[in-house]
Amino acid sequence: MSLHGKSMVVTGAGTGIGRAVARALLAAGASVTLVGRRAGPLGEAADTEGGERALVHPADIGDASGARAAVEAAVERFGAVDGLVNNAGLARFAPIERADLADLTAMLDVNLLGPVRLIRAALPQLREREGAVVNVSSVGGALAMPGRALYGATKAALNSLTRSLARELAPHVRVNAVLPGPVDTPMYGDLGLDAQGTDDLIAGLVEATPLGRFGRPEEIAGWVCNLLDPETSGWVTGALVAIDGGRSA
Template sequence: MGSVAIVTGAGTGLGRCLAISLAADKNCLVLVGRRAQRLDATRVECVEAGAAPDDVLAVPADLSDPGSAARVVAAARDRFGGVDMLVNNAAVATFGPLESTGVDTFVRLFTTNVAGPAALIRQAAPLLRSAGGVVVNVGSIGGLLAVPDRSFYGATKAALHHLTRSLARELAPEIRVNAVLPGAIDTEMYEDLGLDENATRRLREEMIRTTPLGRMGRPEDVVPWIRMLLGPAGSWMTGTLLVVDGGRSC
């Protein structure tokens, strides 16, 4: 049996791409996401990539719900006996000006983007410590850049970055904690920002225009760097915020 990895947000985009990559190397996977149907589709692709059917477990869960983190970690322990890797990829995003965006939106973003990862790390820490394990949080350059109409989202990602660096010290030396900070990645997330079709199109155009390499990223651009942090090449890295953004944050 390979290493055991929990991947959140595994039903679409970057999470799905990462899960398939890990499956191809015969790792055991716990796929976490809110939508069971999409998780099942990822599970099928993981098996097609080379994982044994019994080595891929789908756990539908909304990590903003109390108790979901404990349930996910318990499922991993019961099926596979432990956890070696945790990738906190699940996130939500809402863009809009401060004066028309309610505080309830910030609470929802913070609960999913910061409290959810923190709860999973807390629950998984004993298993990760026993395994000499590793956590990779998926942040965003949105937590580095000051951009109008994105203050709530950016604040949650900045908080996740700080959590990463703080826990890297707190959990060392047994557990490594790093983060990747992608730029604009072309995934389904852009359809869930609360923007209309024209605003979404303008946003995509802006992302491309402000990225020196002239395009939005793809999940395949980011997955190798997550794999690096998870594997032997990242064995002397902790507390790192690794930017992968086509130069947009330069």
């Protein structure tokens, strides 16, 4: 990979896919600004591989000033931003008649407005550096999602944003998205469902996945790194890459 010496910003970097992405980038020789709400998990992720190439930056990307501050911190520490991974996400599942519309507002703020804020904040750097954005979306934004329609709608919006910005920001900035299927992350303990509902959901997802299991965060991280790398993906933009064990086949 040609990521050695690059400066990357990763949101939601304390756990799950974001943590795996940050660790993979650090292992590839990149400098990484790890962004998330909780300093503890960010620090644990940074300590694994990082050293001086890891910057822990607790921030709420639901706030425009938080997005700007994250980018500014990366530039101050590493001198540039070459890539942005919009991984932070929020999921709340419920049938439409029981869904709390406040949850929709919260999901839109994290899943759509957060990436918009960060892309805008990082855009001068990304243009100057011929950089790349990878949005971590979901196959839920491309499939019918009974009982999860509001979450799926926020990810469909992120997919549309990805494709439109790929054209709008070309040729200087590449914008792609990965669409994971069910991945073994802490998200499944925080969906707003009771224990039985969560167990039933997980069983149904495994049954609907041709490869018969949840993915691992590291399996998503490798694709994210490839899309950031100008050597492997320098002619790839506007792609929505499903990494889902065949879930969307």
